[in-house]
Amino acid sequence: MTTTTRTAGRKLAWTAALAFLCSGAMVDARHAAQSGGGGDRPTLEETRLAMGKWIETQRILSRERDDWQQGKEILLGRVELLRKEAGTLEERLAETESTVAEAERTRQALQAEREQLEAVTAELVGAVAAMEARVRRLFEILPEPTRTRVQPLRERIPEETSTTKVSAAERFQNVLGILNEVNKANHEITVVHEVRNLADGKPSEVRVVYVGLAQAYYVSARGEAGIGRPTENGWTWTPSQAIAADVLKALDILQGKHTPAFVPLPMTLQ
Secondary structure, eight states: OOHHHHHHHHHHHHHHHHHHHHHHHHHHHHHHHHHTSOSSSOOHHHHHHHHHHHHHHHHHHHHHHHHHHHHHHHHHHHHHHHHHHHHHHHHHHHHHHHHHHHHHHHHHHHHHHHHHHHHHHHHHHHHHHHHHHHHHHHHHTSOHHHHHHHHHHHHHSOSOTTTOOSOHHHHHHHHHHHHHHHHHHHTOEEEEEEEEEOTTSOEEEEEEEEETTTEEEEEETTSOEEEEEEETTEEEEEEOGGGHHHHHHHHHHHTTSSOOOOOOOOOOOO
């Protein structure tokens, strides 16, 4: 209720009260004139007091009505605000539930991917461990020049594969590096100087021709020659004086001291 409405209500109440007082006074005057001032009817003062109480009661009722209306409007506003807040909270709750559900789906997908990667990693670790074991055996039968070349990579291969902290990727790199060098050596003819025990049992320097990884020939400065072959226990060297001239000719060809020619040398295929 507005201020104008409350003011109009109060004016109306006072107007009614004054009219009632005036009418009461006139009635009392007429009655007194007729009866000579006696009788049981209330006096003007009593009527005025009663009207004052009635006006006060109406004022209190009007104020309470106004306060109740204001309180009602405030409560309705609060209810509407709470209703809007509840709607907002419900929307946020729905968004949160959707986000949680999406996060759970993502977590499950990542968990499945992780398990798959762990399974693949386990297979790769098993494969590289088997390759490392074969490389160790291969290393023992490599020619000395090739062994020297791949020795740094060989030292990186872990001896205890079950407790090693070397990653599977690095282990594969080591194995593939060794195999690459071995494959290259298998397609090359290599000439090196080595020390060998000759027929007299004394160590002497010899020149050795390695044909890939399967055969080798040596000759000393005194013309002593022999053949080398790989075995499971390493290379074995067998003296063969008959091939000395052919080995020297092959060395001259390789060093550019002789024109290319066919040189017959014994070969054992395994």
